[in-house]
Amino acid sequence: xxEDSESPKINHSFLxxxxxxxxxxxxVEFNQTGDLLATGDRGGRVxxxxxxxxxxxxxxxxxxxGEYNVYSTFQSHEPDFDYLKSLEIEEKxxxxxxxxxxxxxxxxxxxxxxTIKLWKVSERDRRPEGYxxxxxxxxxxxxxxxxxxxxxxxxxxxxxxxxxPRRVFANGHTYHVNSxxxxxxxxxxxxxxxxxxxxxxxxxxxxxxxxxxIKPANMEDLTEVITASEFHPKHCHLFVYSSSKGTLRxxxxxxxxxxxxxxxxxxEPEDPGNRSFFSEIISSVSDVKFSHSGRYLLTRxxxxxxxxxxxxxxxxxxxxQVHDYLRSKLCSLYENDCIFDKFECVWNSTxxxxxxxxxxxxxxxxxxxxxxxxxxxxxRESSKPRAVLRxxxxxxxxxxxxxxxxxxxxxxxxxxxxxxxxxAENIIAIATxxxxxxxxxxxxxxxx
Amino acid sequence: xxxxxxxxxxxxxxxxxxFRVDMFSKGTKRKFxxxxxxxxxxxxxxxxxxxxxxxxxQSLLDMSLIKLQLCHMLVEPNLCRSVLIANTVRQIQExxxxxxxxxxxxxxxxxxxxxxxxxxVATEVLCRSREQDAEPKLFSVISYEGCxxxxxxxxxxxxxxxxxxxxxxxxxxxxxxxxxxxxxxRVVESDEETSEGSRLGPGDDDDDDEDDEDExxxxxxxxxxxxxxxxxxxxxxxxxxxxxxxxxxxxxEELFSDVDxxxxxxxxxxxxxxxxxxxxxxxxxxSLAPSHGPPSLGSPSNCRSDLNExxxxxxxxxxx
Numbered sequence: 001x002x003e004d005s006e007s008p009k010i011n012h013s014f015l016x017x018x019x020x021x022x023x024x025x026x027x028v029e030f031n032q033t034g035d036l037l038a039t040g041d042r043g044g045r046v047x048x049x050x051x052x053x054x055x056x057x058x059x060x061x062x063x064x065x066g067e068y069n070v071y072s073t074f075q076s077h078e079p080d081f082d083y084l085k086s087l088e089i090e091e092k093x094x095x096x097x098x099x100x101x102x103x104x105x106x107x108x109x110x111x112x113x114x115t116i117k118l119w120k121v122s123e124r125d126r127r128p129e130g131y132x133x134x135x136x137x138x139x140x141x142x143x144x145x146x147x148x149x150x151x152x153x154x155x156x157x158x159x160x161x162x163x164x165p166r167r168v169f170a171n172g173h174t175y176h177v178n179s180x181x182x183x184x185x186x187x188x189x190x191x192x193x194x195x196x197x198x199x200x201x202x203x204x205x206x207x208x209x210x211x212x213x214i215k216p217a218n219m220e221d222l223t224e225v226i227t228a229s230e231f232h233p234k235h236c237h238l239f240v241y242s243s244s245k246g247t248l249r250x251x252x253x254x255x256x257x258x259x260x261x262x263x264x265x266x267x268e269p270e271d272p273g274n275r276s277f278f279s280e281i282i283s284s285v286s287d288v289k290f291s292h293s294g295r296y297l298l299t300r301x302x303x304x305x306x307x308x309x310x311x312x313x314x315x316x317x318x319x320x321q322v323h324d325y326l327r328s329k330l331c332s333l334y335e336n337d338c339i340f341d342k343f344e345c346v347w348n349s350t351x352x353x354x355x356x357x358x359x360x361x362x363x364x365x366x367x368x369x370x371x372x373x374x375x376x377x378x379x380r381e382s383s384k385p386r387a388v389l390r391x392x393x394x395x396x397x398x399x400x401x402x403x404x405x406x407x408x409x410x411x412x413x414x415x416x417x418x419x420x421x422x423x424a425e426n427i428i429a430i431a432t433x434x435x436x437x438x439x440x441x442x443x444x445x446x447x448x
Numbered sequence: 449x450x451x452x453x454x455x456x457x458x459x460x461x462x463x464x465x466x467f468r469v470d471m472f473s474k475g476t477k478r479k480f481x482x483x484x485x486x487x488x489x490x491x492x493x494x495x496x497x498x499x500x501x502x503x504x505x506q507s508l509l510d511m512s513l514i515k516l517q518l519c520h521m522l523v524e525p526n527l528c529r530s531v532l533i534a535n536t537v538r539q540i541q542e543x544x545x546x547x548x549x550x551x552x553x554x555x556x557x558x559x560x561x562x563x564x565x566x567x568x569v570a571t572e573v574l575c576r577s578r579e580q581d582a583e584p585k586l587f588s589v590i591s592y593e594g595c596x597x598x599x600x601x602x603x604x605x606x607x608x609x610x611x612x613x614x615x616x617x618x619x620x621x622x623x624x625x626x627x628x629x630x631x632x633x634r635v636v637e638s639d640e641e642t643s644e645g646s647r648l649g650p651g652d653d654d655d656d657d658e659d660d661e662d663e664x665x666x667x668x669x670x671x672x673x674x675x676x677x678x679x680x681x682x683x684x685x686x687x688x689x690x691x692x693x694x695x696x697x698x699x700x701e702e703l704f705s706d707v708d709x710x711x712x713x714x715x716x717x718x719x720x721x722x723x724x725x726x727x728x729x730x731x732x733x734x735s736l737a738p739s740h741g742p743p744s745l746g747s748p749s750n751c752r753s754d755l756n757e758x759x760x761x762x763x764x765x766x767x768x
Contacts, residue, residue, distance in 0.1 A: 087524045113524075175527055194527040223535055225528045244528050275507055277539055281532045331504075335511060340529045 025431035031098035035423040040093025072161040077112040094146040113176040117169035126154040185236040192229035234294045236261040246283030268315045284385045286342035291351040301347040348422045358418030378430045378437040
């Protein structure tokens, strides 16, 4: 949609920038095989993309092989109203998590601020034909016209994707749900809000177990909230939750029913030299993810992303600066509320690369082995389909190269908060405000 | 929120590169003309080189308090954000009481400074984008309706406070729009009426006596931390009320047991989270009467206790 030289000088920029509030993507998630990609938006809708099967005939450079196309769209949550508090409950989808596939159907959990729903996504590509009492359109036949009996047979039909709600897990949370995580046992999952974490059984909707409760007796004493939580990928009794004070707590459900006492607490001691009034705010962890191996934790706070070893509580083993040039701008970012933005972070399939978003439609990838990071851009003006992504740079001093962006030119409304990495291949899904970008590494499609 | 431009905001706040680490350590930068230690800067007469730091810190405090008060009451506010802002406010106040900066702030008001307008500017920037969002959703049913002065004064709960309190009552109502303009006009008038030292109470009188000053500081510390927790309590107290788990045992609940649901909403609006887009905290300060009575939480009226709570917040700022 760039401005062609032929077209008259009509300023289309207002159209370009106009974003329907409801279309803003609020979560992105691949399923366990990576064939399906689900996105949730602020309007409560879920869009599922399916990967086209790759053509084994070596025609990958043409056509849609390996690309994601829309598979199904449905309305997951509707706006609701809490009559007791006289407040609206947003229908924005905060998180989507897929269940491991057990049969032909796919299941996913989606949640807004208050209610979690289990959806069944199934395909129907056959339909029965040859009824005795009904005709092809389903109308009842006149019995007198029936002269012989036939057995109905299943005949191929157009593919139809059906999405149906199978469970609704309501009334479990007083505060806003920020995370859901499916347990490796395949039967339970956790949901976390600002002050509590509940564990549910997938088949039971009228009950949940409260496993963490950090609500103080006196709300005046509240100084810390839960920001994210996740089950361990292999150990069904372990889960981690992060807080607004920058701590991570690993809890073992075998220890007690209520896991208010952590088994391990991961905290980096504060650097007294860097202390400011914003220290606490920028230390608040916005996302926490276990590595695929289960050995490491990846966290994101406002300025950095850190890798922690579960065996070492006293500090992270790696720290990556995402956008350190913002450190001197914290006051302004506090004023315009950008300092409260919650960025997500993801691992690649082999836990060798980590990725997170930043402003100006940029996102950062860090190679853990090399210890280096690159900045990439998700912006349609500069990336045509199938073009190679070029690295970007924010100019912070020294020699200025062509294409560098100055810190004051950064667009803070274009933030990349949500992203996902394919579980097996080098395919990433990046959500900008209302666009979804899917990038594939054609050179190294799978990790070595 | 409109597209963010960082540069202009920095200018408004008076700091070029905002809160760098070195700007927090005292006595490093920005030496004012040190002609015998006499301050030429009109805003902080008597303060020393750390005045720029104090000014920035004060701006941050104001900004934080406004952020806590400005709320989208259509949807439940983000608890994490509120907690982080409240912690920031606590931190600033602790630091301010530790180095006795309350004194400096008090003196600032002595001189009828331009700092209130500076804060107004910061408020303006903040509130410009918020104005459209502040919704008169929960319409006032007590006689704040229409925000007319006569009605406000006529309200029996407010009879005991002087006329200049009317402006603060205007602020307490949720109705935005023309009401705020009325409020602002009132503030201007009361500014002229009220003398500068009127609000400052005991701290001012004991300026000369050093011993008393120390006592005051200690008192202020205690009081500010107490009131601080009270005001923090108001922020989270609202969440508590909203989440209704304490049920009929809550004291506030009892106050409203004979009141219908619309009053319930009004209460949660009034306690601590109020829309005050155009009025900075110092405007409120100027309009409050000096003879405002001691807090009486036993009062049956919620608007009276609101005034008290607002008063507490103001006292924290001014330290009197």
